[in-house]
Amino acid sequence: SSELTQDPAVSVALGQTVRITCQGDSLRVFPTSWYQQKPGQAPLLIIYSTTNRPSGVPDRFSGSSSVNTASLIITGAQAEDEADYYCCSRDISGNLIIFGGGSQLTVL
Amino acid sequence: EVQLAETGGAVIQPGGSLRLSCAASGFTFKKYSMHWVRQGPGKGLEWISLIRGGGGGIDYADTVKGRFTISRDNRKNSLYLQMNSLRTDDTALYYCVKEHDTGWPNFDHWGQGTLVTVSS
Numbered sequence: 001s002s003e004l005t006q007d008p009a010v011s012v013a014l015g016q017t018v019r020i021t022c023q024g025d026s027l028r029v030f031p032t033s034w035y036q037q038k039p040g041q042a043p044l045l046i047i048y049s050t051t052n053r054p055s056g057v058p059d060r061f062s063g064s065s066s067v068n069t070a071s072l073i074i075t076g077a078q079a080e081d082e083a084d085y086y087c088c089s090r091d092i093s094g095n096l097i098i099f100g101g102g103s104q105l106t107v108l
Numbered sequence: 109e110v111q112l113a114e115t116g117g118a119v120i121q122p123g124g125s126l127r128l129s130c131a132a133s134g135f136t137f138k139k140y141s142m143h144w145v146r147q148g149p150g151k152g153l154e155w156i157s158l159i160r161g162g163g164g165g166i167d168y169a170d171t172v173k174g175r176f177t178i179s180r181d182n183r184k185n186s187l188y189l190q191m192n193s194l195r196t197d198d199t200a201l202y203y204c205v206k207e208h209d210t211g212w213p214n215f216d217h218w219g220q221g222t223l224v225t226v227s228s
Contacts, residue, residue: 033214035153042203042221043153048214086153088213095167097143097155097213 004100022087117222130204
């Protein structure tokens with residue numbers, strides 16, 4: 001299929017670790033990027049090429065992938081991490097780009 | 109500093125046309141593929157089109173193929189999106205997006221977006 005599936009809502013206790021997942025057949029072949037979006041703001045790249053973190057992104061954010069599932073891991077979640085998170089990759093043909101539906105993270 | 113500034117959003121009736129522009133600065137524009145991504149009100153991100161650095165190599169999402177046309181002017185460091193036969197479900201904030209050096213789907217800079225509202 002050419003879809004990326006995310007859990008719509010995820011929660012984590014302050015300071016704890018959370019994994020946000022993204023599932024899709026194309027992830028067996030293509031890399032994933034992750035974006036953080038806070039209300040009223042443009043998305044921000046936080047992970048590229050599945051596991052790489054751009055400069056300026058806190059090191060509590062990391063990415064991994066296994067088979068058809070990519071993960072964004074936040075180790076020691078902070079209040080300011082409360083946001084929507086979107087995964088992104090290519091579709092199964094490799095020609096087009098698709099986004100997951102987004103996961104709204106709540107930090108309790 | 110990379111800057112992307114979209115303009116051209118408006119309220120338009122169904123069936124109408126609109127042209128969005130994106131002025132880019134702070135990087136060598138002609139080297140990078142550029143994209144348009146949109147976000148409907150209260151909805152997620154939807155990729156809609158890309159154009160490679162030299163202008164050749166263009167793709168569209170199925171939802172806009174045949175209605176939207178992406179183009180660029182590397183002399184003016186500008187990206188465009190011509191939108192025809194607009195529908196109410198095209199209502200969205202339209203972002204101009206730059207690729208990361210590693211290529212797509214890595215998008216390292218986004219504009220603030222321009223709002224298109226399709227309504228009668």
